[in-house]
Amino acid sequence: MTAPVFREFLEQNPNVEIVMVSRKNFESLFSDIPNVIFKGVNLDEYKGFFGLRRLANELMKEFHPDLIANLHDVIRTKVLDKIYRRKGLKVFKINKGKEEKEHLTNIWNLNKIQLKKTVERYADVFREMGFKVELSHQLRPSSIVKSGIGFAPFAQHRGKMLPLEKSYELAKILAQKHKIYFFGGGKNETETLAKWEREIPNTQSLSGKLSLTEELNKISELELMISMDSANMHLASLVGTRCVSIWGQTHPYAGFLGFGQSENDVVQIKDLSCRPCSVFGDKECYRGDWACLEEMNIQKIVEKIKI
Structure with missing residues (x-):
């Protein structure tokens, strides 16, 4: 779900470059998006705190990032956040809306409402950095003849x-x-x-x-x-x-x-x-x-x- 957000964000901010760090098998999801560098990692090679510290150091040495976007906010990325902050980098992380979602999925809650779309939560991370981004929420069909x-x-x-x-x-x-x-x-x-x-x-x-x-x-x-x-x-x-x-x-x-x-x-x-x-x-x-x-x-x- 991050890929369409990246595409529209980078179209609106063409001077920005994103280094996407994720599992190697996701590379093709980003391959046709200009200004995205995909860094595939094998997480088994970076286990525990010391492994994540080594990963953080390797990424800083290779890419020299200006800002860090944590679009996942799980234990691993929380650890990386702390390491980057100690090194003086500004870290921005997604607000997953956990409490809202717990309320939404409470079977005794009869007043169900639409929560913020996850893609907008991703875009919010870039907005907090000071960038403007407006998502179209529109499909971009390919021009090829479709069948089946x-x-x-x-x-x-x-x-x-x-x-x-x-x-x-x-x-x-x-x-x-x-x-x-x-x-x-x-x-x-x-x-x-x-x-x-x-x-x-x-x-x-x-x-x-x-x-x-x-x-x-x-x-x-x-x-x-x-x-x-x-x-x-x-x-x-x-x-x-x-x-x-x-x-x-x-x-x-x-x-x-x-x-x-x-x-x-x-x-x-x-x-x-x-x-x-x-x-x-x-x-x-x-x-x-x-x-x-x-x-x-x-x-x-x-x-x-x-x-």
């Missing part, structure tokens, strides 16, 4: 994932009119989607077959992506592809709707007062019946597509 629908039926946590039998039925319905490309990741997902490809005509599984760069290129060629509240929604945003997103325990109110994606393309059960009960979809169901996902009507997803 992408479908990513998996998510990291159960609370975000439509039951597989519903996803299977949805794929069968959509494949009657559209070529469907399945996206997934791990071994079990790849095996499941290979089975679906064999059983459902007019489908193709790309799970386990593409690099991240190739996956982004393929998503950019699609007419539409269908995803849970998961990474594929954000990948679609990065390449300007419209995404119909499916939400269970989680809710766009927490601020994680993909950059530029329309709220009209959100599929969710609105009349469950317990929703959202989780920011990340990693909690057990309070009711015990996973109604937010089990009661989802796949026809509502079909109706959203309109292509």
Whole structure:
């Protein structure tokens, strides 16, 4: 979610350069953004306080940063913040709105409201530094001819994932009119989607077959992506592809709707007062019946597509 913010921030502040420090496998998310230098690190090589101090020193020596933006605010980055401050650098960090999110996900809170979008929280870090940045919240579709629908039926946590039998039925319905490309990741997902490809005509599984760069290129060629509240929604945003997103325990109110994606393309059960009960979809169901996902009507997803 940082990448579209970087793009628009740097367009508005062309004299700035960002050194993005993250895991090596995320490099292709930033490869086409001018003025971003990507530094991939293997965190296993920088364990504990002394490892992080070595990382901080290496980054300072290599890049000589003027300001530090902590867009993650986890234990590791908190330690790095202290090291940089001791060295006289100004550090600016994201306000994640933890208390607001705890209130939002309290099942007894019946007054649910939209919280600040996460991309705006990232932009706030740059604003605090003194820069101006206004986010467009608009997709930038690629100019290539688009065809087919992408479908990513998996998510990291159960609370975000439509039951597989519903996803299977949805794929069968959509494949009657559209070529469907399945996206997934791990071994079990790849095996499941290979089975679906064999059983459902007019489908193709790309799970386990593409690099991240190739996956982004393929998503950019699609007419539409269908995803849970998961990474594929954000990948679609990065390449300007419209995404119909499916939400269970989680809710766009927490601020994680993909950059530029329309709220009209959100599929969710609105009349469950317990929703959202989780920011990340990693909690057990309070009711015990996973109604937010089990009661989802796949026809509502079909109706959203309109292509």
